[in-house]
Amino acid sequence: MKTDVIVIGGGIAGLTTAVGLAREGFAVQVLEKDVRLGGRAQSWVDRTTGDTIDLGPHIFVSEYPNFFALLELLGTLDQVVWQERGLFVHLCEGQKSYPYRVSHQLPTPLQFMPSLLKDERMTWLDTLSCTQATAYALQCTEEDLARLDEENALPFLKRMGVRQGNIDRYWAFAAMSIMNVPLEVCSAGALLRLHRRLIGNNDFQVGFASEGLLSLFGEQSKRYVEARGGQVRTSTGVKRLLTEGERVTGVELDNGQQLTARKVVAAVTPQVLRRLVPPAWLHRAPFDGLVRFLPCPYISVYLWFDRKLTPLQFWARSFKPNDLNLDFYDLTNINPRWKGRPSLVASNIIYSHRADGMSDQDLVEATRAELAEFLPEAAQATLTHAVVNRIPMAIHCPHPGTESARATSSGAAPGLTLAGDWVQTGLPSSMESAARSGWLAAEAVLEEEGRPRTLGKDHSGLSGFAGLFEKGAGLLPHRVARRVVQRALSKRS
Incomplete structure (x- = not known):
């Protein structure tokens, strides 16, 4: 097939780029190394229960105009479930809850x-x-x-x-x-x-995906791109960028196949990008700054119980350095189809170095114990199933010096555009930053093709x-x- 633009990465950034360019008439080929789309926002069906779960639970806020622009284009914006207006989070300490409201x-x-x-x-x-x-x-x-x-x-x-x-x-x-x-x-x-x-x-609200997060954009993006002459491929890893002099002309796949296109968009993490570019490029901007971006590991724990534990959708522990989990979600209070079911509680262990050496069983027991500090019935309830997902990199760690190292979408090399939640978006790394980077990458390609157009959404002022x-x-x-x-x-x- 004729390909105008190759997009490396099938996460939110890559799919947003692909959808934006497909809408403008480009033949786009998306290459995702994993068996499923979504990147760090992927979902799948748990084999034991048949329930759809995410790699890790997420929230949205209403100040996500770029991510919601993607969902609106794909027709899934109505699948976002909103928390009570004005409620930001229940901060919990012991059995006491401190609701923080706007x-x-x-x-x-x-x-x-x-x-x-x-x-x-x-x-x-x-x-x-x-x-x-x-x-x-x-x-x-x-x-x-x-x-x-x-x-x-x-x-x-x-x-x-x-x-x-x-x-x-x-x-x-x-x-x-x-x-x-x-x-x-x-x-x-x-x-x-x-x-x-x-x-x-x-005036912001907190929201959640009613089903798995990937159900909001994964298959819909694939259909959108392919209906416009493009292709979205999974289980397709990229080994390196192809270059002619200083210009990027395509990619070489892990199987040795070479693909060429007028433009290549690398919607990947800084660690992956370092492996794709020619080694000599790592000594010049912006690639010399990639080494600053260290991965922030996550561990997400899913616990199925035999009874209802809480009416809350989302709560968090006041952070203490020796705690494991920070935020908790009862997914049966979020998914409308699961209303009335026994609790399915998901949690996040953020910056999870303190859990190094712990087995999955250790993590399940420790998470249940922390949950029971707020909901004592969790200690008496029967745990019917558990899943532990280990995420080597949820986002990059925003250590001192990383903000100035965030690259712009364009200018890295002729023929190459960058996307990802880590590039310069004016936002913390997040799904919104990833989506904004995708629109900005599509804008950069359009600009270079002599067809300038604004696709991304600016955030409202204060x-x-x-x-x-x-x-x-x-x-x-x-x-x-x-x-x-x-x-x-x-x-x-």
């Missing part, structure tokens, strides 16, 4: 204040101690974030006056649950970018007082922000 009556950045003040684990002083960090986050520019990228988040927050109680209850949880690393190894620039988005919008604060700072050349950050940086030990 107040729609208060303007940003005050929307979480009622929940924070109801959390007796924090004092007023703890709550107010992040004022300086918040004021800076609302004023900071990309230049400011880049300057903070080499900074470690934990000492930076302490220099900004954030008290330990606030660090323990908010910042540590945000870093581990969304950035997927502990505070002490997280980029301050990356963390402040996240904080800025969290406090700058008071709203409420946060938006006014941001706009006001823009009129003052960030003098306040720069004074604050320069003072903090000058105290570096």
Whole structure:
């Protein structure tokens, strides 16, 4: 078949790229090494129970315009199940739950204040101690974030006056649950970018896939691409990029077959990309920065019980370094077809180095014990089945220095475009970042072909007082922000 564009990788980034280009009339060939599409967002049917499960449980937030644009195009947006409006997460400690809600009556950045003040684990002083960090986050520019990228988040927050109680209850949880690393190894620039988005919008909701995550986009993307003259292949690994001089002209498959195309899009992880490019290219930008991206491992545990344990859809433990699991999901409260069934609880062990050496049985028992701290009946209930999924790389670790190493979609080499949640999207690594990178990669190909078009969706600006604060700072050349950050940086030990 004639191929205009080869896309390496059949995850969200690769399939978004392929769908975008197929819609514009390109003959696209997608090459996925795994037996199924989806990458880190794949799903399958458990052989024992017949239930569809994901590689790991996920949430969406309504501020995912690029991912939802893909679902809308594929006709599956109505398969997203939304949590109660305004509820962000139940943070649990022991048997007590602290529901964190977004107040729609208060303007940003005050929307979480009622929940924070109801959390007796924090004092007023703890709550107010992040004022300086918040004021800076609302004023900071990309230049400011880049300057903070080499900074470690934990000492930076302490220099900004954030008290330990606030660090323990908010910042540590945000870093581990969304950035997927502990505070002490997280980029301050990356963390402040996240904080800025969290406090700058008071109208977001949390959602889930009603069935397996892959059912939202996998087979639908394949049909969409192939209906427009393309091809989507699984079990097809790529060994290396083919080049003529400095130009990428195609790929060589693991079986030795060579495929050529006008353009190649590499929608793969930094580790895979390092193996695909010519070795000499690893000494020049942007490929020389790939070594900075270290994998963040996950372990996801699925537990089937003989009874209903909770009406909650989603909750999380307040992060403590010696805990295993962070977030939990009762999938029978999410999937409409499973309503009334005994609980099927899924959980995530994020940045899972602390579980090294533990067997699957060890992980099942430890996860059940942590679940029972919040839901004591889990200790008495009969466990009918369990699955443990080990994910070597869920996302890259946003260590200091990684934000500045994130490559742009275009410019890596003639004929080559990059996609993936790790490229420059202005977002933390996530499904939304992956989808946005896919649209940006498709835009880059269109631009190079002389057919410029905007496909990706920009994220809305900050709203409420946060938006006014941001706009006001823009009129003052960030003098306040720069004074604050320069003072903090000058105290570096």
